[in-house]
Amino acid sequence: MPLAIEVSGLRKAYNGIEVVKGIDLQVKKGELLALLGPNGAGKTTIVSMLSTLIKPDAGTAFVAGYDAATQANDVRRNISLTGQFAALDEGLTGHQNIVMIARLYGYSVKEACTLADELIEAFGLSDAKDRIVQTYSGGMRRRLDILASVINQPEIIFLDEPTTGLDLQSRMQVWDVVRTLLKRGTTVLLTTQYLEEADQLADRVVIIDKGSIVAEGTPTQLKASTGGKTLSIQLQHPYQVNAINIERLLARHHLTLLQNTDPMLLKIPVTEARRANQIIQLLLDNDMPVAHFSLSDPSMDEVFLALLHTPSKEVMS
Template sequence: MSYAIETKGLRKSYNGTEVVRGIDLRVEQGELVALLGPNGAGKTTTIHMLSTLIKSDGGYASVAGFDIVGDARNVRRRISLTGQFAALDEGLTGLQNLKLISRLYGHSAKAARSVSEELIEAFGLSEAKDRAVQHYSGGMRRRLDIAASIVTEPDVIFLDEPTTGLDPQSRVQVWDVVRTLLKRGTTVLLTTQYLEEADQLADRIAVMDKGDLIAEGTPRQLKAAIGDRTLTVQFAEQADRDKLGTWLYEAHALTALKDDHPLVHKIPVKDAFAAHQAIHTLMENGFAIDYFALSEPSLDEVFLSLTETKSKGGAP
């Protein structure tokens, strides 16, 4: 099978530190894969290697069927990259930006106007098309930036944290733009720190941490991997996390994940009976509980579970 993106043992080091540690990744044509991880995970470095901005130090990768090292020119002809900051001319209008880029790629004046008008309408910018970009909101800039990225109808587009710094409404607008790309048949590799973004958009998610690819699957598969339910427990006072973890693991082989709230912990469990056992064990060992609830797991719990397992030296 021919993949839109394929890597085998892809590596990159800086100053003796390996920041991408031999990752294997496959993305099918027309698929959106989210590369999920915290700052420093190696996401942007991976994108920069695949888009030929930097050279890999080892392994192999192909994009749109071409080797990123041996045939970098053909790779660049078939991709587009949208980084974390909009690459637009502030003094030009939205429509003028798109027409300029289209002309630079060799389109006639008539063709440039046609494709630019089409993209302006598709991405909901018609009312602002004759307004200078310097007066655009952050969400409008991101939509225009992505529109500029697909003037040439690339086979593969790399979106590197496209919604960083945007308000919730603007993020949703950018998500709609990404869905439009998928309807056009474009393959998308998206990097993000936002778990909700990956859950909303991705066909599959690849989780990176400290240069390693530590898990991969659909959102549903990743959630199922840590348990069918999540037991959320709020304690009456701050609990000793080491003791909490020890009691749960020794009694039931369960792991407690700390929430942002200091009194709240989340415990992946298989079913309601396992949740009952966990609550009983905690109360039996002196943990005063104010509140507990059983719910479906989220990607937040998946990510915390995966990274905690890795930090303890376990298998992801």
Template sequence: MAYAIEAHGLRKSFQTHEAVRGVDLAIRQGELFTLLGPNGAGKTTMIHMLTTLLRPDEGTASICGYDVVKDAAVVRRHISVTGQYAALDESLTGWQNLTLFAGLHGYSRKDAHALAAELLGSFKLEDAGSRTVGTYSGGMRRRLDLAAAILPAPQVMFLDEPTTGLDPQSRRELWAAVRHLVKNGTTVLLTTQYLEEADQLADRIGFIAQGKVIAVGTPEQLKASIGGKTLTIRLAEGTDLAGICHLLANEHGLTAHSEEDGLTVKAAVPEAALAHAVIGNLISQGIMIDDFALNEPNLDDVYFALTPDRGNGNEVAT
């Protein structure tokens, strides 16, 4: 099988802190692979090594078969990197930005004009092509930034939290643009704060924690790996959520976590009968429950199962 990105035993330390601890990774050509993990997990360090910005202390990595250390210049010709902030000139129109980038990449004036028009259409920006970028919404800027990033026709694109700060509609517009890249054969390595985004986009997901990749699989495989169902309990205002989590652990053997809203507790349960017993127990002890539900697990549940010592909420920071 052909791999666009490979890493074997990658390690990187900063003074006494080992940020990446022997990571192995293999990402197929044309795949959209998402890297998820909590703060300080090593995602950014991994991206910097794979894009030749940092030299590994140990191990090897390659992009399209080229070593990121020995063949760094060649690797850079095969990749493109897009981050959270669009690298665009706001005083120029969308069309002018693209023709400028095309010229910098060696396209003739005629070819640059044709390519700019094609990209504006591909990323659904043709109606905004004559407007200055300063008038664009956040989502439009990110789509234009993606269009500019694929001008050199990269085989591999690294997207580092490209939707951070965007409203839901703009995020979905960018998702469509990313799917377009993958459909046309580009391999994408995406880091994101949003578990929903990984679920929607990824062919496969890698969870990284404390510098190690601890799980890799399709979204469906990862959800199935934790087994059973997820019990979600919404409690009355003022309930001691930490106390409820301890109760579920001590009396039912469940690992529970509280959501950032301060009212909701979630726990994986192996069977529905146990969920019924939990609810009955809470009610018998006079604990006020506003609502509860038993659902199939989602990536939030996978995240908390893999990183049980982490904080609350439904986002993963980098």
């Protein structure tokens, strides 16, 4: 499949500190690639370079077939960027906002009104189109903002943490809009801190940490890469639990302890179900009574935590 975005050796530093460290990246036409990582991982800097807002210090980035560093105007004609905050006039209605933006793109009044009606219906905002944007919920504003970004019919849309600060219901509304974009054949590069969001929407996920790619693959591939199953063990006696000792014990047996907020609950990725009995026996032999345990498929949260604490790896289809 043809590539919408092709990145090689991309680097960026601020005040001598390298925040993007020679990444390579490919996004196929029509797919959604999620850049997943903690705050400060370099996600927004990557998007800023790909969308021509800043120039890389080294490496190349071809977006819609054009060099983002030397053919910025050509790139801009083929992309849209939606950041974390809605760029809307709150004193206008939803319909008026879309008409205004369409007029700025050169549409006639009649064309702009027709386009606004079509897009508002396609993105499920017909009931609110005549309401002032100031009365919209956070989710509705983000949906309208994303809708506005497709007026120029871009080949590629960059969504930089579009659901940050929204509640779950509002985030799900935005997800519906993103799915509509994909049905229209748009290529989407999404940055997010929400693991569930990447799991729900992405064809492929790239996990970024400290400016480097830690892992990439489909959500299913990434889950499989951490060990196949997650063993959850509930310990009996809190006074006997020493997190450091447990981690050292597991490390001596080449086992990884996934971080979580409950010190009495151990989460350990395992490659085979039969390893569960061996781990339980290991804990019992070291005076750590087990209340109960279970095996389950890993969540994206567990994948994320596991991959950020292991050497870089790539999961390929």
